[in-house]
Amino acid sequence: MAEIKLLGVSLSPFTHRVEWALKTKGVEYELIVEDTKNKSPLLLESNPIHKKIPVLIHNGKPICESMVIIEYIDETFEGPSILPKDPYERAIARFWAKFLDDKCLPTMGKALLGEGEEQEKAKEECVELLKILDNELKHKKFFGGDQIGFADIAANALAFWMGIIEEASGVIWVTSEKFPNYCAWRENYNNCSQVKEYLPSRDELFTHFQSRFHSAAAPK
Amino acid sequence: MRVKIALAEKGVAYESHEEDLFGGKSDLLLKSNPIYEKVPVLLDNGKPIVESNNIVYYIDDKYSPNPLLPSCAYARSRARFWADFIDKKVFEAGMGIWRSKGDELEVAKNDFIGILKKLEGAMGDKDYFGGDNFGYVDVIATAMTSWFHAYEVFGGFKVEQLCPKFGCWMKRCLKRESVLVSFQILKRSISVLSCLERCMALNRTGSVDSIALYTF
Numbered sequence: 001m002a003e004i005k006l007l008g009v010s011l012s013p014f015t016h017r018v019e020w021a022l023k024t025k026g027v028e029y030e031l032i033v034e035d036t037k038n039k040s041p042l043l044l045e046s047n048p049i050h051k052k053i054p055v056l057i058h059n060g061k062p063i064c065e066s067m068v069i070i071e072y073i074d075e076t077f078e079g080p081s082i083l084p085k086d087p088y089e090r091a092i093a094r095f096w097a098k099f100l101d102d103k104c105l106p107t108m109g110k111a112l113l114g115e116g117e118e119q120e121k122a123k124e125e126c127v128e129l130l131k132i133l134d135n136e137l138k139h140k141k142f143f144g145g146d147q148i149g150f151a152d153i154a155a156n157a158l159a160f161w162m163g164i165i166e167e168a169s170g171v172i173w174v175t176s177e178k179f180p181n182y183c184a185w186r187e188n189y190n191n192c193s194q195v196k197e198y199l200p201s202r203d204e205l206f207t208h209f210q211s212r213f214h215s216a217a218a219p220k
Numbered sequence: 221m222r223v224k225i226a227l228a229e230k231g232v233a234y235e236s237h238e239e240d241l242f243g244g245k246s247d248l249l250l251k252s253n254p255i256y257e258k259v260p261v262l263l264d265n266g267k268p269i270v271e272s273n274n275i276v277y278y279i280d281d282k283y284s285p286n287p288l289l290p291s292c293a294y295a296r297s298r299a300r301f302w303a304d305f306i307d308k309k310v311f312e313a314g315m316g317i318w319r320s321k322g323d324e325l326e327v328a329k330n331d332f333i334g335i336l337k338k339l340e341g342a343m344g345d346k347d348y349f350g351g352d353n354f355g356y357v358d359v360i361a362t363a364m365t366s367w368f369h370a371y372e373v374f375g376g377f378k379v380e381q382l383c384p385k386f387g388c389w390m391k392r393c394l395k396r397e398s399v400l401v402s403f404q405i406l407k408r409s410i411s412v413l414s415c416l417e418r419c420m421a422l423n424r425t426g427s428v429d430s431i432a433l434y435t436f
Binding site for chain 2: 049058061063064065068069071072075076087088090091092094095098099132
């Protein structure tokens with residue numbers, strides 16, 4: 001029986017974050033694919049508060065919330081460090097990770113997948129957030145500096161998933177003309193060796209979101 | 221308040237600079253926290269660290285005496301989980317009580333109490349979220365309880381009656397010098413209840429965020 005189990009969904013950016021961390025550290029694990037519409041007793045027992053994936057189960061002990069799991073993996077297993085060692089640098093990494101995860105991602109999600117007034121309002125907010133990110137990335141390749149770091153992984157959905165959703169929607173508004181540094185970061189993230197081999201299938205994601213947009217547009 | 225409690229627990233000397241959030245924000249604040257333009261901001265040798273949860277973490281990371289986070293990685297992950305839960309759920313649920321009337325108020329109150337019950341579960345049979353010792357999650361949670369009297373008045377309930385274990389924990393925390401001093405300083409400068417009553421009378425729900433920052 002595997003010592004480390006990951007309850008997740010293959011196409012989910014939150015599950016991907018944890019898989020990336022485990023693979024970066026060279027940790028063997030068993031991925032248990034969950035059906036989020038029919039959650040398993042193991043998931044409900046392991047994450048009774050939020051009842052959500054991903055959940056890492058290490059020697060029978062569950063750890064929940066993707067960024068909490070990543071810090072746990074960084075502290076527990078040998079291998080390349082995900083967070084910096086210096087306390088100040090760690091505070092900066094955690095700040096950006098939270099900003100990207102709690103603020104930017106939900107707003108961009110609504111801007112791309114929302115409807116009506118809520119979508120329009122989210123788009124306006126998104127433009128302001130992207131200006132902030134674009135400015136932060138002015139003199140660096142990644143949020144973590146020269147290398148992918150904790151904050152970059154928190155932004156994985158912005159880098160990979162959101163670009164695909166834009167394409168599937170047929171409306172591209174995050175352009176390198178408007179946000180040159182942010183788009184350069186996105187390109188670097190998706191093509192860097194530490195990330196590229198672990199990304200899910202682009203075609204599968206595109207098909208999934210394209211059919212979602214078609215269903216939404218279909219006459220009711 | 222969280223930051224002051226953490227600094228006191230660690231015995232770290234600091235200079236406090238009070239911002240006037242209802243007047244104009246200082247240039248130093250705007251320069252140190254250009255994204256959120258909010259307090260608290262910790263300046264350590266001129267380097268800014270922002271967001272109260274993040275600052276408390278930094279203080280614990282940098283100053284080793286009297287650790288707030290446990291040494292075991294699993295226990296640390298549980299502490300981070302609950303700190304995140306408290307940050308995302310408690311304030312919103314409390315504000316739900318303040319904003320609601322009639323049947324909605326009962327729903328909001330039950331929501332809030334439900335969250336406190338989950339926190340009671342997290343504590344188990346220990347004195348603190350940190351186990352036998354006051355720790356990181358206790359610092360994060362205790363600052364929020366400065367608002368609870370206001371919720372009790374608006375909601376017509378008493379936390380210690382509906383969540384006795386949580387009520388005992390609140391009293392236990394208030395006996396700690398770091399917490400007591402911070403609460404006393406707060407009481408001298410702001411009455412959360414009066415502010416919320418004023419905001420409600422003026423229909424200025426946006427002002428609530430400023431008050432929150434002043435107290436957390």
